[in-house]
Amino acid sequence: MQSNLLLHTCCAICLLNFLNSLRETFKITIFYYNPNIHPFQEYEKRLKAVEKLSWLKNLELIIPIYTPISFLNKIKDYRKEKEGGKRCEICFQIRLEKTAQFAKDNNFHYFSTTLISSPQKNKDLIDAFGNKIAKEKKVNYFTLKEIFLVKKEEIKKLNIYSQKYCGCIYSFY
Numbered sequence: 761m762q763s764n765l766l767l768h769t770c771c772a773i774c775l776l777n778f779l780n781s782l783r784e785t786f787k788i789t790i791f792y793y794n795p796n797i798h799p800f801q802e803y804e805k806r807l808k809a810v811e812k813l814s815w816l817k818n819l820e821l822i823i824p825i826y827t828p829i830s831f832l833n834k835i836k837d838y839r840k841e842k843e844g845g846k847r848c849e850i851c852f853q854i855r856l857e858k859t860a861q862f863a864k865d866n867n868f869h870y871f872s873t874t875l876i877s878s879p880q881k882n883k884d885l886i887d888a889f890g891n892k893i894a895k896e897k898k899v900n901y902f903t904l905k906e907i908f909l910v911k912k913e914e915i916k917k918l919n920i921y922s923q924k925y926c927g928c929i930y931s932f933y
């Protein structure tokens with residue numbers, strides 16, 4: 761039987777990179793949980809792009825409730841941190857924890873995140889959080905061995921929305 765993978769997806773471009781780098785075979789379900797994204801219009805733009813790609817790639821898509829207030833409360837003490845600092849660590853963990861819990865509750869073999877396929881993110885750090893959360897929640901974390909970025913021409917051909925900033929209000933200004 762094919763293993764199933766619950767894949768936290770931050771945006772369509774990172775999803776493309778993740779799929780382009782995947783050498784294993786899974787039944788993938790997309791999990792668009794991103795309470796960090798500000799404003800709501802941007803959240804929707806990225807969601808629409810993920811919906812389009814899920815449809816093109818024939819992948820199931822799960823969209824949990826958008827909870828920006830709870831996210832802002834959790835990171836409020838770190839709003840002045842530079843991108844890549846403590847605020848981002850909390851942001852990664854919030855999204856990974858929710859994905860791991862959903863994977864466990866719904867009998868997925870693995871969970872992972874497209875955050876690891878972004879050239880702007882620290883893959884080793886995200887993998888370390890993924891492995892820690894996997895141990896705590898007793899569900900397997902999957903990571904990619906190497907990242908192969910999708911060519912710009914391909915993204916252009918697919919006409920997929922590509923965002924200009926990481927996501928939260930502090931990365932927006």
Ligand code: SF4
Pocket residue numbers: 796797843844847848849851852926927928929930931
């Ligand atoms: S900069 Fe990006 S990773 Fe860091 S807190 Fe904001 S949305 Fe999350």
